[in-house]
Amino acid sequence: MLAKREMKSKELAEIIGITTANLSILKSGKAKAVRFSTLEAICKALDCQPSDILEYKED
Amino acid sequence: MRTILILKRLITVFYYLIFIGLIAQLFRIINQIITGKIHDLKPKIFGEQLDYGTMSLFEIGLSGVVPVVLFYCFFQSLIYLKRSLKDLESGNYFSALVITNFKKIGILFLVCSLGEVIGKLLFFIVFKSKFHFELDSSVVLFFIMGLFFMFLSEVFQKARRLQQENELTI
Incomplete structure (x- = not known):
């Protein structure tokens, strides 16, 4: 989604107000939970729906 | 945070004393x-005065084992x-060191408490040839602690688990 919007991770992190380290945790799937506010900010910044950035994978 | 500083100082002084x-x-x-x-020593063990002058070296050694083990614990x-306290003072309350150390302290306090009861019982049977069971406040306090x-x-x-979860909630 970031590539589609031609946006860098650092830019997105700045827009949604989290650190690049935390964005990296989100991208790698290591996060335990995502706040609705963060999800909302990401969707707003990338102009997309939660389903566009969330994916379920069986362990 | 002042309490932890006072506690740290007290424990450090107590430790060195x-x-x-x-x-x-x-x-x-x-x-x-x-x-x-060595036979001139008349130590008090479990509140009882022992006369090393009338005891064999084996008995002297035996009488010292339980107090030494309890003191070590x-x-x-x-x-x-x-x-x-180093971690607690720096605000790192839920570190692995604090968790394992608290568990070890708990086990050692239980050993101290039970060791004193059993040691005292055996001491009176072996050295005084009488059955003596005593449960004083320090024993109970150590057990509770x-x-x-x-x-x-x-x-x-x-x-610690909750803190880690919270840190990984973005």
Whole structure:
């Protein structure tokens, strides 16, 4: 989604107000939970729906 | 945060006082052994005056085993507490060191408590040829403190998990 919007991770992190380290945790799937506010900010910044950035994978 | 500073200072002072006392006692015993006056020692063990002059070396050794083991457990728990206070002082409350040390302290306090009851019982049977069962407040307090430290360790472990989860919630 970031590539589609031609946006860098650092830019997105700045827009949604989290650190690049935390964005990296989100991208790698290591996060335990995502706040609705963060999800909302990401969707707003990338102009997309939660389903566009969330994916379920069986362990 | 002032309480932790006071606690740290108190434990440090207590630790060094015990350490100095231990060294002084060791020098005294070694001196008595070297000068051949070990039989002049009349120590009080479990509140009972022992006369080493009438006891064999084996009996002297045996009478000292339980108090030495109990003292070692107590001193070791003090060392663990002193080490944990460094993390607690810096605000790192739920570190792995604090959790494991609290559990160890709890176990050692339980050993101290049960060891004193059993040691006292055996001491009176072996040296005084009588059955003597005593449950004083220090024994009960050590038992309660031991269980409390073990419980605290479990609580801190749970808190550590929650803290990690919170840190990974973005």
